[in-house]
Amino acid sequence: MSSGEGTGELDALLAQAVGALSGPALAAAMLPALAAIAEDARARVPVRTGETRDHIQARIEAGTNAATGIVEVADSAQGQQAHKAIFTEYGTSKEVAEPFMRPAFEANKEAAASAIVQAIIQGIAK
Numbered sequence: 001m002s003s004g005e006g007t008g009e010l011d012a013l014l015a016q017a018v019g020a021l022s023g024p025a026l027a028a029a030m031l032p033a034l035a036a037i038a039e040d041a042r043a044r045v046p047v048r049t050g051e052t053r054d055h056i057q058a059r060i061e062a063g064t065n066a067a068t069g070i071v072e073v074a075d076s077a078q079g080q081q082a083h084k085a086i087f088t089e090y091g092t093s094k095e096v097a098e099p100f101m102r103p104a105f106e107a108n109k110e111a112a113a114s115a116i117v118q119a120i121i122q123g124i125a126k
Contacts, residue, residue, distance in 0.1 A: 021120065026067035027060040029119030033112035034058035034069045041071060041104035045088065052085045071101065 038058040045053045055075055061068045073085035091097030 023062035027062035
């Protein structure tokens with residue numbers, strides 16, 4: 001076999017792998033795993049009015065070659081309605097902490113990582 005034989009096939013396989021690892025592909029792989037963490041956080045959060053629970057969301061910020069998964073309480077910036085979620089999670093000098101995000105992450109991180117890896121493997125295998 002000469003040095004040029006088979007390079008077209010190899011190039012195609014590498015392009016497929018790169019596509020499976022691109023930002024949009026990673027985002028698609030991550031969203032179900034993040035949704036499970038968000039659902040767990042909603043189940044764990046102390047409910048007084050339901051506002052914090054109703055603002056927990058999972059979202060993805062995807063670029064060309066990367067994706068970042070975020071589970072957050074939306075509108076939790078200072079002065080926003082859901083800002084109290086920070087105090088619920090970490091407590092204050094007058095309130096005991098009632099963590100819900102960290103335990104949800106800890107309980108689901110291994111399953112989430114496995115699901116993401118499996119989705120990537122399936123994407124490469126296509």
